[in-house]
Amino acid sequence: MAKNSFLWLVLIALTLLSFFLTESSTLSWGTAAILALAAVKGGLIVDGFMELNGVTHVLRSAMLLYCPVVGGIIFFILTK
Amino acid sequence: MSADSPSMPTLTVSPPTGKTLPGDLAMWFFILAELSVFALMFILFSWMRASDRELFLAGQQLLHPMAGLINTLVLLSASALVAQGVIANRSDQKRNAARWLYAATLVALIYVAVKCWEYWQLGSAGYGLHGDTFFMGYFLLTGFHFLHVVLGMLILSFMARKLQRGGYGQQDADGLEAGACYWHMVDLLWIILFPLVYVIR
Numbered sequence: 659m660a661k662n663s664f665l666w667l668v669l670i671a672l673t674l675l676s677f678f679l680t681e682s683s684t685l686s687w688g689t690a691a692i693l694a695l696a697a698v699k700g701g702l703i704v705d706g707f708m709e710l711n712g713v714t715h716v717l718r719s720a721m722l723l724y725c726p727v728v729g730g731i732i733f734f735i736l737t738k
Numbered sequence: 739m740s741a742d743s744p745s746m747p748t749l750t751v752s753p754p755t756g757k758t759l760p761g762d763l764a765m766w767f768f769i770l771a772e773l774s775v776f777a778l779m780f781i782l783f784s785w786m787r788a789s790d791r792e793l794f795l796a797g798q799q800l801l802h803p804m805a806g807l808i809n810t811l812v813l814l815s816a817s818a819l820v821a822q823g824v825i826a827n828r829s830d831q832k833r834n835a836a837r838w839l840y841a842a843t844l845v846a847l848i849y850v851a852v853k854c855w856e857y858w859q860l861g862s863a864g865y866g867l868h869g870d871t872f873f874m875g876y877f878l879l880t881g882f883h884f885l886h887v888v889l890g891m892l893i894l895s896f897m898a899r900k901l902q903r904g905g906y907g908q909q910d911a912d913g914l915e916a917g918a919c920y921w922h923m924v925d926l927l928w929i930i931l932f933p934l935v936y937v938i939r
């Protein structure tokens with residue numbers, strides 16, 4: 659219970675932080691920061707809520723890579 | 739024991755320390771397929787946006803960022819409740835597990851209400867799927883995600899009902915874990931959709 663509550667609080671805090679960066683998102687560092695926060699949140703969901711932390715299956719790597727890779731491609735397209 | 743005396747056979751293979759994949763493998767492949775489809779949609783939306791930045795910025799001004807924020811908080815909260823339900827089932831607290839899942843479904847209803855309100859607002863202002871490329875992308879992306887949320891809610895309700903009837907044992911919870919992972923996938927998709935559509939200018 660405590661672990662999930664803490665994880666939930668961290669995710670909420672990261673969401674609010676990313677939302678307050680809206681005005682900075684016209685700059686490329688702002689966009690990068692918002693997408694980096696999304697990647698961190700994705701990792702927390704995969705390892706925490708999906709309970710893939712400690713799983714040695716290749717699917718865990720695929721899931722952990724999803725947000726950083728998609729976020730990186732979006733950043734590249736939006737800032738090129 | 740002397741060096742030349744017969745020694746006891748030693749265990750050379752260390753026991754597996756890694757956890758097993760929760761849920762069914764088939765569900766994970768389904769999740770990967772869904773994530774791939776959405777990745778293509780995110781990339782296409784970004785590419786259309788890069789092609790016509792002014793149109794997308796103007797369209798984005800008509801959205802309600804606070805509605806997007808509320809929906810993000812709602813989906814994260816529902817995910818936490820679902821995760822709690824899976825943990826409760828492991829402790830053989832089926833009634834509690836069912837309550838967590840019903841709570842998650844109720845919280846997810848807020849998402850549905852907010853999204854319907856957003857669609858109604860935009861629709862009554864004359865914006866729709868057949869509008870410009872921004873609104874076509876917006877409605878396709880969020881509409882497809884919306885359908886996944888509704889399907890996820892049906893799955894959560896079904897699992898909660900099954901838990902109430904004594905389904906899903908402590909050692910036989912693959913279906914419950916698979917359904918929970920589907921719900922977390924819906925959350926994971928919104929984690930990217932929210933900044934892409936509402937936050938990044």
